[in-house]
Amino acid sequence: MSAGLLADVVVVIHFGFVLFVVFGGLLAIWRPKVMWAHVPAALYGLVVVTVGVTCPLTTVERDLRERAGEERYRESFIERYVEGVLYPGDMLREAQAAGVLVVIASWLAVAGRARRRRPAVAA
Numbered sequence: 001m002s003a004g005l006l007a008d009v010v011v012v013i014h015f016g017f018v019l020f021v022v023f024g025g026l027l028a029i030w031r032p033k034v035m036w037a038h039v040p041a042a043l044y045g046l047v048v049v050t051v052g053v054t055c056p057l058t059t060v061e062r063d064l065r066e067r068a069g070e071e072r073y074r075e076s077f078i079e080r081y082v083e084g085v086l087y088p089g090d091m092l093r094e095a096q097a098a099g100v101l102v103v104i105a106s107w108l109a110v111a112g113r114a115r116r117r118r119p120a121v122a123a
Contacts, residue, residue, distance in 0.1 A: 007064035014057040014077055021045035022099045025106025035110060042103050049096050 001009075020027075022045075024038035048055055058077045066072040073080055078092075087095045 002068060003064045004068035004070065007061050007068060007070075010057055010061040010064060011081065014055070014061065015081070017041070017057065018045075018078075018082070022102055023106075025103050025110060028110045029106060029113060032110060032114065035107075046100070 020038070021041050024034060024041060028034040028038055047053055055077060061077070062072050083089050083092055083095075
C-alpha cells in the first residue's frame with residue numbers, strides 16, 4: 001500500500017475518532033458500556049483543543065504525506081479538513097463549544113438513564 005493511500009486511511013480513522021469524541025456519548029445512551037471508551041476520548045479531545053497538543057494521528061498523516069512526495073502541511077487536522085468546510089473558518093471556538101455541549105448533554109442523558117434503570121433500594 002502506498003504512503004499516500006495510507007495517509008488517506010489515517011484521515012478516515014482520524015475523522016472517525018473526532019466524530020466519536022463529539023458524538024460517542026450519544027452512542028452511550030444506547031450502549032452504556034461505550035462510556036468506558038468515550039470518557040478518555042472526550043477528555044483527550046478537550047486537551048487537544050485547549051492546550052494545543054498535536055494529535056499523533058496528525059503527525060502520522062503528515063509523515064506519510066511527506067513520504068508520498070506531498071507537501072507536509074503545518075496546520076492542525078481540524079484546520080485542514082474541517083474548518084471552513086463544516087462551519088465557517090472564523091467560528092472555531094463556537095464549533096468547539098457546540099461539541100462540548102453535545103458531550104455534556106449526552107453524558108447527562110447517560111447518567112439520567114442509568115439512574116432510571118437502577119433498582120430501588122428497600123429502606
